[in-house]
Amino acid sequence: MLDCPGEQPRALTVAKDAKFMASVKQTDEAAGEPIEFNIVRTIDELIENIDVISSVGNKTASSITLKSKTHTRLSLRTLAYMIMQLQQLQARHSAPHWRRQLAQRDQEVERLNQVIELQSKRIKCLEVNIETLLTWASDTQALLTDLSKTEEKVENRALRLREVATAMQQYQDDVSSGASTARQWAPAANSGLRVAAGGNAADDPGGNVILIGSVKDFERNAVHGLKLNGIVALEDTALGSSSNSNVANAGNVARLPMSGGSARGEVEYFDEAGYIRGGALRTGEDPYIRNRFNQEASDALPSNRDIPDTRNPMCRTKKYREDLAETSVIITFHNEARSTLLRTIVSVLNRSPEHLIREIVLVDDFSDHPEDGLELAKIDKVRVIRNDRREGLVRSRVRGADAAVSSVLTFLDSHVECNEQWLEPLLERVREDPTRVVCPVIDVISMDNFQYIGASADLRGGFDWNLIFKWEYLSPTERAARHNDPTTAIRTPMIAGGLFVIDKAYFNKLGKYDMKMDVWGGENLEISFRVWQCGGSLEIIPCSRVGHVFRKRHPYTFPGGSGNVFARNTRRAAEVWMDDYKQHYYNAVPLAKNIPFGNIDDRLALKEKLHCKPFKWYLENVYPDLQAPVPQEVGQFRQDATECLDTMGHLIDGTVGLFPCHNTGGNQEWAYSKRGEIKHDDLCLTLVQFARGSQVVLKACDDTENQRWLMREGGMVRHHKINVCLDTRDHNEQGISAQRCNSALASQRWAFTKYA
Numbered sequence: 001m002l003d004c005p006g007e008q009p010r011a012l013t014v015a016k017d018a019k020f021m022a023s024v025k026q027t028d029e030a031a032g033e034p035i036e037f038n039i040v041r042t043i044d045e046l047i048e049n050i051d052v053i054s055s056v057g058n059k060t061a062s063s064i065t066l067k068s069k070t071h072t073r074l075s076l077r078t079l080a081y082m083i084m085q086l087q088q089l090q091a092r093h094s095a096p097h098w099r100r101q102l103a104q105r106d107q108e109v110e111r112l113n114q115v116i117e118l119q120s121k122r123i124k125c126l127e128v129n130i131e132t133l134l135t136w137a138s139d140t141q142a143l144l145t146d147l148s149k150t151e152e153k154v155e156n157r158a159l160r161l162r163e164v165a166t167a168m169q170q171y172q173d174d175v176s177s178g179a180s181t182a183r184q185w186a187p188a189a190n191s192g193l194r195v196a197a198g199g200n201a202a203d204d205p206g207g208n209v210i211l212i213g214s215v216k217d218f219e220r221n222a223v224h225g226l227k228l229n230g231i232v233a234l235e236d237t238a239l240g241s242s243s244n245s246n247v248a249n250a251g252n253v254a255r256l257p258m259s260g261g262s263a264r265g266e267v268e269y270f271d272e273a274g275y276i277r278g279g280a281l282r283t284g285e286d287p288y289i290r291n292r293f294n295q296e297a298s299d300a301l302p303s304n305r306d307i308p309d310t311r312n313p314m315c316r317t318k319k320y321r322e323d324l325a326e327t328s329v330i331i332t333f334h335n336e337a338r339s340t341l342l343r344t345i346v347s348v349l350n351r352s353p354e355h356l357i358r359e360i361v362l363v364d365d366f367s368d369h370p371e372d373g374l375e376l377a378k379i380d381k382v383r384v385i386r387n388d389r390r391e392g393l394v395r396s397r398v399r400g401a402d403a404a405v406s407s408v409l410t411f412l413d414s415h416v417e418c419n420e421q422w423l424e425p426l427l428e429r430v431r432e433d434p435t436r437v438v439c440p441v442i443d444v445i446s447m448d449n450f451q452y453i454g455a456s457a458d459l460r461g462g463f464d465w466n467l468i469f470k471w472e473y474l475s476p477t478e479r480a481a482r483h484n485d486p487t488t489a490i491r492t493p494m495i496a497g498g499l500f501v502i503d504k505a506y507f508n509k510l511g512k513y514d515m516k517m518d519v520w521g522g523e524n525l526e527i528s529f530r531v532w533q534c535g536g537s538l539e540i541i542p543c544s545r546v547g548h549v550f551r552k553r554h555p556y557t558f559p560g561g562s563g564n565v566f567a568r569n570t571r572r573a574a575e576v577w578m579d580d581y582k583q584h585y586y587n588a589v590p591l592a593k594n595i596p597f598g599n600i601d602d603r604l605a606l607k608e609k610l611h612c613k614p615f616k617w618y619l620e621n622v623y624p625d626l627q628a629p630v631p632q633e634v635g636q637f638r639q640d641a642t643e644c645l646d647t648m649g650h651l652i653d654g655t656v657g658l659f660p661c662h663n664t665g666g667n668q669e670w671a672y673s674k675r676g677e678i679k680h681d682d683l684c685l686t687l688v689q690f691a692r693g694s695q696v697v698l699k700a701c702d703d704t705e706n707q708r709w710l711m712r713e714g715g716m717v718r719h720h721k722i723n724v725c726l727d728t729r730d731h732n733e734q735g736i737s738a739q740r741c742n743s744a745l746a747s748q749r750w751a752f753t754k755y756a
């Protein structure tokens, strides 16, 4: 109800058909000119048609005024109501503002739509960018990993250099102080002095002389500490020195029944030069041909040559228990070079306390020349056992162990050199707990010049799912702990297998070795699993060092030849000890599944009898660092439907080619791993150079950059870092190569089809 001040509403009547005149004022927006016109209508008509009235043509009314045309009386209330109606309508229809608002809203909506579109484009871009950034991040991560590996290598090299430097320093100190290893190993020219002291005939004044004779003819104590070529002691005697502990020995030597030696020949001299001559190279013979190391270099070195003491200096002051038990050293060999075999024996005798070596049991595994071993039987404490057929390492060692007299067994390889105090720390660990199986740190003797090089003690033995032994770095935490006390034992998931000490009763109780393993390989895997799972432990003792002639690894030629034996032995170990985890091995080395492994019932019975723990326990408690296997798909790479990627029978460093598909696996079987490796057994397709046109060859998979490939849409197989793709254009001439990627080329189009 309108409140109209100053005028009381009066009752007026208005005829329904009373006409009013509406003066409508319009504004021509274009011209800016107001236009006025009058319309006569009844009030209802006016109300009804206010839309039309207020916008004639496309123009809108700016105001509407009403006048009564007749003298009809309107009640003020009615008039007021009417006016109110009209005003409301006018307001509702005052189009310019309203339409403008509407248009503005439409524009706003349009603008917002554009904004939305733009923003969603931006979001898409951001998503792409994020993806790119993630790729960059993972690439960077990979680079960092590589870098840290390199750093580790550099660090290790530095460590090694430091060790060598320490050893050299020690050596120099020893030389200048005159206390000395250096003089202890003085050349045999000193034998003249020995002769003078001992009063024996000099039968070999130029060469190395080794005192031999039956041990029971000697008073043990009298020989205690006597070194082979223990001539320095005599020299010291001659010089009147009495502070050196060797002097006492020298006195003992003088008291040995050497002067009267002729009677029962208790003492004679092993003719080292003659022995070595007996196995010498023929003129013009390749010095590497027989042993795969430089025999000429080995033959030229004396059996008692000096080697650097590569231990951490803290080891030198360490005191070992007095009550260590003596050991039987078991050395098995097959066609070993005489000079390396002799040096092995001499180093054992020279660098071990006399009373701790009961005997050296030499097991000749049917070498071509029986005298190689037999002649060595003349050396004190050396016993020789010869197989009448080739038995292999495992059965030869067990034979030696069975023949051994002492309660502790020390297994050695036949081309090693024991270093200062190598034995005591090993024996002590076993003495304290007979379920420990302990190894020295294995130093390196160069296969080319026989230089003795200290190895890092920050390593332990491990393996991947291919079950091939490998050295690996201790974790940074373990290394840090070790650097606080470099003499503490290192737990190792696996031993290299060549050199270790074990309690004899424990060795027997644990089931010795798997006697059905042939020739070589896999036995270290088996004994490592067995020791850990059946309650024992494996350790590397850093204060014990033994050098070993490492030969270049035989190219891994699985399947066929030695690889077959290796796979057979490995399979036996996996089948007995790995439970369901053996499947990981078969996935990594698929062809192993085809190698028969014989009967394992007795080994399973042994496992049962000893209540050995499952492999899961071993993984969780001994080797939690073993990575889960990288998932992979197995199938073939086809080109043109009928041709297949094929190894062409090539092995390591060999090229690969294209051959009609035969669908029977073999040389056409490839695994594509989650990491992007294209693998045939444990060989990976490898880019030789980071360049267009590079060769692609097979190499042992080593998780490096140049072994990663991406399968692209359209069938291209692209290197993951650089824009080259596997290409068959020259496959007849140089095998498959890596060429600049081009999706138009049929020679780059592959289809990987998985085997069901």
Ligand SMILES: [Mn+2]
Binding pocket: 413, 414, 415, 498, 548, 549
């Ligand atoms: Mn060896």
